[in-house]
Amino acid sequence: MTEPTRFFCAEAARLRGDPLAGTAPYGSTWILIEYRSGWPTNGFDGLALVPEVKTQVYEAARARRARILLIRRHGRDRPDTPPRWAVLHQERDGAHRQTWGVWRSERDLAEIVAALEEPGEHDCPPVLLVCAHGVHDTCCAVRGRPVGQALSERWPALVWECTHVGGDRFAANVVVAPDGVYYGNLDAHSAVAAIEDHLADRIRADHLRGFTDLVPAQQAALSAVLRHAGPAGRYAYAIAETVREDDRWRVHVTARLPGLSAFVVEVRAHRSPPRQLTCRGRAAASAVGYDVVSLRCV
Template sequence: MATPGRFFCADAARARGDVLAGTAPYGSIWVLIEHRGSWPANGFDGLDLEPVTKARVYTAAVALRARILLIRRHGRRRTDAPRRWAVLHGERDGSHRQHWGSWTRDEDLTAVADALHTDACGETGLPPVLLVCAHGVHDTCCAVRGRPVGRALSERWPDLVWECTHVGGDRFAANVLVAPDGTYYGNLDADTAPATVEAHLADRVHPAHLRGYTDLAPAQQSAVSAVLHRAGPAGRYAYAVTKTVRDRENDRWFVRVTGLAPGLGVYDVEVRSHRSPPLQLTCNGRSRSTTLTYEVTAVHSV
């Protein structure tokens, strides 16, 4: 996929062997706003919306650490139907909530702020939302790698799949976020994405493309991934992190991962972190940055 003379961050990350596990950003609430036109590089922040409405939505989202993503169906299909919005809540017990609405005028989006302010708002038991980052204006790899994945998944699950703006981790494109359970997958392509998602929908998380669960800290994400590699794929809530001890002096964590279903074990996992040398981590950002990598050094069955 590489083009001679042009830098692609996802190609560079694969060549370096960048570690996926432990890279999912924190999140338990997502705001989705359908926008069928061009997406600004900074997503929702760059939309030309009615100022008071936009400020209400932004303030309500910030208060709850909710992430706002613009969404659209693959292919930018023309339709006269009202645009949709959603507030997705990920719950630790797996009883996720989704609140969906529609908008035609900017002012209609005040309902998003109202939904964020309402406790226990939304329906439970709905199928998950599959979000494929295809934000090419933000990062080239998100478009080059994300759009083929968006097409492949949309052909299988047209009602579940949306392309979305930046979800983080451009160098791991194509990225898929399953919400509201908060599972990040990366390094996907049109061949691997359908099988990965099919397994997830059957409640079998495979670790090969797993970046992590958004309700866990990076070291905990790495520990769970290591257990899945050792013990085999398992459901999204089949394991829980029941203890975490940090050794700050040695940049080390001791994480206990406990199986919650019959037949699953208990594991103590040692994780170390180290900082990378300065790297170009995105296609469009020419500056070099360091990043923390989490390495599992031991897994012990308890």
């Protein structure tokens, strides 16, 4: 008897042509916890930590709408140094802040709660997070780990593998934090190229899922601008106005730098037919995508 073909959600999404732009989850604060043992399927939620400490961190994160990710270096090395934790902020004015600490016992993680209220250090290099959460989704491991290796070889101090960041079918996924930029559909070669450009403040639309301080329709509009006008810096453009009418948005994108144009982008939402969206999620589900209807310079 012929074995059934194994399903890989990222491969299926590429074959379908699932739209990438407009798929970055909203957020401006990240909590990172280095955890060198095996990651539970549900990440931080599944850790058997001291209950009161776990509750404190969880409640503080929920109050700030912060995302908690477990992290580790590629290769699962276990150095003699204690594991680290971090709180990363992206402020409303675009300033980036980071606070780092170490934990020798689970109770040390309670320091994260205070760090969420502190300004943190600025002028820190960004953190490159590669989703490699294989027990959550097979594609995250199969596609994420080669990307984690390639990026780690190039920028060893910046790169961490991490738990689920959302959008398994777009693996390999890379998040630059606290910049708040999601990249997807990456392999080892394209990941290095995308991050080289990002670190040079030259963001391209090719693998861009979106900016986490924008809603999906705005992300899709800005991606269309970058595809039309060419690569630009993280804060080269701003969203001046967004008007929604039913399933359509009219997004006014303004330039923050001289020499760049302003645009009006019309975006339409559509819902896909029900289908299997993740490797482990057997139930069919639909996803919302965003099509650019028109783009004009103003």
